Amino acid sequence: MLTISDRGQNMPASPIRKLVPYAEAAKAKGTHIYHLNIGQPDIETPPVMMEAIRNAHFKVLEYSHSAGNESYRKKMAAYYKRVNIDIDYNQIIITTGASEAIFFGIMCCLDAGDEIIMPEPFYANYYGFAIAANVVVKPITSHIENSFALPSMEAFENAITPKTKAILICNPNNPTGYLYSKEEMETLKSICLKHNLFLFSDEAYREFCYSGKHFSAMNLTGMEEHVILLDSISKRYSACGARLGAFITRNQQVLDAAMKFAQARLSPPGFGQIGAEALMDLPENYFDATKNEYQKRRDALVSRLNKMPGVVCPNPGGAFYAMAKLPIDNADKFCQWLLESFSYNNKTLMLAPGSGFYETPGLGQQEVRLAYVLNVDDINAAMDCLEKALEEYSKQVTLN
Amino acid sequence: MLTISDRGQNMPASPIRKLVPYAEAAKAKGTHIYHLNIGQPDIETPPVMMEAIRNAHFKVLEYSHSAGNESYRKKMAAYYKRVNIDIDYNQIIITTGASEAIFFGIMCCLDAGDEIIMPEPFYANYYGFAIAANVVVKPITSHIENSFALPSMEAFENAITPKTKAILICNPNNPTGYLYSKEEMETLKSICLKHNLFLFSDEAYREFCYSGKHFSAMNLTGMEEHVILLDSISKRYSACGARLGAFITRNQQVLDAAMKFAQARLSPPGFGQIGAEALMDLPENYFDATKNEYQKRRDALVSRLNKMPGVVCPNPGGAFYAMAKLPIDNADKFCQWLLESFSYNNKTLMLAPGSGFYETPGLGQQEVRLAYVLNVDDINAAMDCLEKALEEYSKQVTLN
Structure with a gap:
């Protein structure tokens, strides 16, 4: 039989990609998705x-x-x-x-x-x-x-x-x-x-x-x-x-x-x-505006997250990511549920499950990565969604 | 000791690259070089x-x-x-x-x-x-x-x-x-x-x-x-x-x-x-002109090569390369000599030694690859150089 290589088999699929079909289905239903899942900046290219x-x-x-x-x-x-x-x-x-x-x-x-x-x-x-x-x-x-x-x-x-x-x-x-x-x-x-x-x-x-x-x-x-x-x-x-x-x-x-x-x-x-x-010829102060924008977003995101019951998010010193621990059983399941079964004002959010960033089995199951590549208003709207989602999800989990 | 990997060591260097310093030295002396050594087409990008x-x-x-x-x-x-x-x-x-x-x-x-x-x-x-x-x-x-x-x-x-x-x-x-x-x-x-x-x-x-x-x-x-x-x-x-x-x-x-x-x-x-x-939207006949141009060059190149005493060049059916066997002892040496010690009307040519394309040791030592990425006039001028070079080189080798 013609078989592919072991490394072709062992190569990991993108941990975010498995959520894409659920995101596409949500969009098809007309649900708006706040994408906090990928490191694709929204800042204008110079x-x-x-x-x-x-x-x-x-x-x-x-x-x-x-x-x-x-x-x-x-x-x-x-x-x-x-x-x-x-x-x-x-x-x-x-x-x-x-x-x-x-x-x-x-x-x-x-x-x-x-x-x-x-x-x-x-x-x-x-x-x-x-x-x-x-x-x-x-x-x-x-x-x-x-x-x-x-x-x-x-x-x-x-x-x-x-x-x-x-x-x-x-x-x-x-x-x-x-x-x-x-x-x-x-x-x-x-x-x-x-x-x-x-x-x-x-x-x-x-x-x-x-x-x-x-x-x-x-x-x-x-x-x-x-x-x-x-x-x-x-x-x-x-x-x-x-x-x-x-x-x-x-x-x-x-x-x-x-x-x-x-x-x-x-x-x-x-x-x-x-x-x-x-x-390379851009003036040295080029980054000031971008950095200020990201910092405002970070402050908004982290402050909102830490106000949610049971959520822990250390204040990140740099980049445009934050890892948060959520009061959930399993982030892969939760991220899929956000796309498949949840919406608030016809909106939901997409997050990157933490497990995809750990190599040690079992770690990161309550964690998610949030990329703050949306403006502060959208971040606040996404955090409204997350807050409601955590409430609703905790009820679901208790019921099941 | 901090050492690089075996594969980093075993990775082959470009067989053409080792000639580059000799080409640069020739150019510095004011010698014009006909580059038949690389597959960089000269045809205009659409x-x-x-x-x-x-x-x-x-x-x-x-x-x-x-x-x-x-x-x-x-x-x-x-x-x-x-x-x-x-x-x-x-x-x-x-x-x-x-x-x-x-x-x-x-x-x-x-x-x-x-x-x-x-x-x-x-x-x-x-x-x-x-x-x-x-x-x-x-x-x-x-x-x-x-x-x-x-x-x-x-x-x-x-x-x-x-x-x-x-x-x-x-x-x-x-x-x-x-x-x-x-x-x-x-x-x-x-x-x-x-x-x-x-x-x-x-x-x-x-x-x-x-x-x-x-x-x-x-x-x-x-x-x-x-x-x-x-x-x-x-x-x-x-x-x-x-x-x-x-x-x-x-x-x-x-x-x-x-x-x-x-x-x-x-x-x-x-x-x-x-x-x-x-x-992808170019008309189907887009390739006609390019193909005709390459065919003219091939015909000129191959015909000139096969007229030189002791040179064998099969007529290539496609692409823009020809491999020729030259009446020389060693193509690596000859290609270096072309750049280092030869010129005709203040011109010389750069070829790719055949050995770089063979994995079996010892093969291709009399062969060179010629990329016909120059117009017919330049190809003819390059062939004038090659003809003179082969004459001169055979005398050198006999003398040594």
Whole structure:
């Protein structure tokens, strides 16, 4: 019999995708859905991006350099200098989204059977890339009671084996919004130096920090050979569709290996690079408005959530996500019920069940991730729905 | 010590890239280089592509569907119907170049340690994707004396082991230009049905057939579950920089697995999809001019090559490549010498050494690949250079 591969079978389906048929059915019934389930920002993409593309003139749309256009990489290096990260443009490989940067990192630093430690809950697709690469994910749990702070050094050391090659963090974090402190970053440094590990740092949400200051893994002195920065313009500039990210490291051996993977896929997207280069020229205060908007939303969302009986939501320091614990039996069931059986004023909301972000079985069953990618009015309306839904759901569960 | 992965080390560097420093040095000396080394077409990208992007209006550049925009996939399905390939748009996943389609195919159908058979010489990056996936490439040799026709059924069967899961072909072929006949495709069908193998068919050059008619693997009846079509708009529409390809299969299990990989990387490039959709509306005769141009170039190139003493170049049936056997000791050395030590009227040419397209050690050492991506005048001028170079090189070699 013709069978697909084990990895094709084991590759996880998107945890949110299984809810899509229920969302479609709800929409078909005329129910409005507040989408707090996905990290697709609603902020306007800076018009300079589209203008730069409109003004581009070429006869032939050629492959770019495999590492990306030099002019774009030079402007990126200048952007990094502005955010206090000192790298040369030759240390940047432009990737097709941060997704490809994660993939390059895993491929270049880990072999099949090697282990990577990730604090959970974590961005679900990290797990998919690990499966694709036959790499073993060792989760160590961060806890909502502790605002999802970095697990202890002891927790990391208990998870380390001779097969461990890397730690992967996202800072500020998706899905928790947690912003790692300088001290926590120094803890990671100690662990990586002591146990000779790579540190993959996904900093796609760098600009969106509301409580505390972002400390980049690239600024951990003595870690030059260990750190691989994974980046993306998707969230920063609300340009998810361009599919542009970056793989950045000062480790020449890793960079050389990544270039071979980059050459095999020829080049990153061309039109997007033209537009992204223009984004690098935006004034330094460009992020102020976006950040203020997200902060207002965070404040509205978190305050509403914590006022609901039995709901716990730590105040996220950055990104545009919050993880909340709800007084429910099972978030997968609850999220489906919201779409299938609930509406309030003909409206409901879509959330991402927490279990999809944990690798340890059984964790996150009362948790949901909320992406605050709607304006404050919509967030308040969505929270009205959630409040009513929790009341109604608790009655249902009691009745059954 | 912090070390990179074995696969990062084993990943092959681009066989052409090692010549780049010599090309740069030649250019710095003021020598003009005729680039016959890369498959970057010089044909104008259809202006409708750029127009469609210029006319696009959106507030937020969102992720597209992970399988690509539905409107684009529907137009692609209509394109395939026009070229007599009957598929539904739901059987198409838009990929980031054919590169990603190859990667999805290998990932979904083969596990680490599984084997894939490829007639050699083959597109060098296939090998890179196999290495990345820990898949073993089993080359079976096609021969220049036989115009690089499909190796015999016996040759395939000798290479098949219990680990063999798939055969990968490129039709018309890069690097040989060979166009597989219907009979050869039927042979592949017999092998795949008998030994239960997937058939990956890269048909990126489908429209460029000069001698004979293209027969798509998708039209092998009884092979519906076995065939995976890998495609790309890069060469067809001279739109390499858009990074758009497609992964197409009627095997639902494979399609479902590929969708999980597609979801993990979120979506294919957004701007390119807008432009590519417009390309699908080009009139059916759009390819006539391009095809005629390539045919003229092929005729000029092949005729010039075969007139040179000791040179053999089979007439390629399609694509825009020819493999030629030269009266030289070593093509890697010769190609470097062309850039480093030779010029004629202050001009030289850059070729791709044949060894980079063979997996069996020692093969292709007298062969080079020539991409006819220059106009006929430039091809003739490049052939003038090659003729002089071969004369001069033979004297050098005799002297040493």
